[in-house]
Amino acid sequence: MPELTVLCVDADGDERGETRDALVDAGIDVVEAGSVAEASDSLAAHRVDCVVTAYDLPDGTGLDVAARVRETAPDTPCILFTDASPDRITTADHADVVVEYLPRDMPDARESLVRLVGNVVEQRSQVGYPLPTDEDERLAALAQYDRPGMAAADTFDRLTTLARSHVGVDVAFVGLVDAHEERFLACAGASWETLTREDSICTHTILEDDLFVVEDTHEDDRFADNDRLDELDIRAYAGVPLETPRGATVGAFCLTHDEPRTFSADELADLRLFADEAMEQLELRRQLNDCESGRAEGERADGGGPE
Numbered sequence: 001m002p003e004l005t006v007l008c009v010d011a012d013g014d015e016r017g018e019t020r021d022a023l024v025d026a027g028i029d030v031v032e033a034g035s036v037a038e039a040s041d042s043l044a045a046h047r048v049d050c051v052v053t054a055y056d057l058p059d060g061t062g063l064d065v066a067a068r069v070r071e072t073a074p075d076t077p078c079i080l081f082t083d084a085s086p087d088r089i090t091t092a093d094h095a096d097v098v099v100e101y102l103p104r105d106m107p108d109a110r111e112s113l114v115r116l117v118g119n120v121v122e123q124r125s126q127v128g129y130p131l132p133t134d135e136d137e138r139l140a141a142l143a144q145y146d147r148p149g150m151a152a153a154d155t156f157d158r159l160t161t162l163a164r165s166h167v168g169v170d171v172a173f174v175g176l177v178d179a180h181e182e183r184f185l186a187c188a189g190a191s192w193e194t195l196t197r198e199d200s201i202c203t204h205t206i207l208e209d210d211l212f213v214v215e216d217t218h219e220d221d222r223f224a225d226n227d228r229l230d231e232l233d234i235r236a237y238a239g240v241p242l243e244t245p246r247g248a249t250v251g252a253f254c255l256t257h258d259e260p261r262t263f264s265a266d267e268l269a270d271l272r273l274f275a276d277e278a279m280e281q282l283e284l285r286r287q288l289n290d291c292e293s294g295r296a297e298g299e300r301a302d303g304g305g306p307e
Helices: 013-025 036-045 062-072 109-125 135-145 154-167 227-231 265-301
Strands: 005-009 029-033 050-053 078-082 100-103 171-177 181-188 194-196 212-214 236-243 249-257
Touching: 005 013, 005 036, 013 029, 013 109, 029 036, 036 062, 050 062, 050 109, 062 078, 078 109, 100 109, 135 171, 135 249, 135 265, 154 171, 154 181, 154 249, 154 265, 236 265, 249 265
Parallel strands: 005 029, 005 050, 050 078, 078 100
Antiparallel strands: 171 181, 171 249, 181 194, 212 236, 236 249
8 A cells, every 4th residue: 555644533542543553554654633623733734645533523523524624635535434323424514525434333344444545545546636525516517518619609708808908917718627627618818728637727726615826836836847837838827616506616717827926806806707707608508508408309299390
């Protein structure tokens, strides 16, 4: 197993010690915590590859820990390792938090835990970018908006051209982020068509509730070694997620520049307005497409097209 660090959270010192020993015997480094607060402090102080947490904690639950993880490292796997039965686990406050569940009272539970840690980390490492916790739902929503001919819409060309000129940047674009790449509906200042998701800054933007700004990619550890960004002359970036009326993020409206730069509060406020307009146009096109599809189905049900 490659070098891994696991955060082990359990209020019961004896149980936590047994879990720690099983992980350490497998060659895994362990950081320990006994509460949600201690887990939060550990997450701030350590880079961890996986979190293993009990459900019952003195100041909350293991789902509270998982929610804290999602705030800073959405792609870090979390395992609920507990003797609490599934029907006792309350998920109402954490409907969007996804965790693995492993009963602690099953035979050879800790041996199974070691294997599960290896599996979930390996699965995550096969993806070179962070994933939203609602990725499946997000992709399902994207399918409603990413329709043939969408990239040819003049509205997006006008919006990106106006944004580029208004803010004074090299490139402005509207991008939709699918499972493996970003596709540009419009791109003023460049002729980009697609970008692999691993190379795209927007794959980080879609994790945000609002703006995502990088004033200098060379000074940001997430992008400093991204040769593709250098090839595209992207040194500064500002993006706003495109969020559907139902809360799914399907892409971003973005600005890039070939030199490091800051973005003023007014520029960022205007960027939000451009993003709002782009999302409204996407929504209008979705509704129009749905109406046309419904009409076509009705005509087929009536025995063919109109006379």
